[in-house]
Amino acid sequence: MERPSGQRRQGERRRLLDQRSPIARRLRRAFPDARVVAISGRPSYAGGLDPLAVAQGLGAVRTIRMPISRDQLLRIVEEVR
16 A cells, blocks of 8 residues: 655655755764765866765765756656655
């Protein structure tokens, strides 16, 4: 049976984080089974690093380049659950 939109499983947590934040790494250590979806509107950092490639290297299960519609984002979040 499917849950109505917006309801969460017991213990389920969702966070949207700026990947430059140290909290992203702390959460990864605290919740190693969490599935991370990285979103960036920036094509590259200084030096040519792609932030989505960095996020993928840190364990993101999906990467998304903005702009993205709300419906697309919700579909991706449901896919990785």
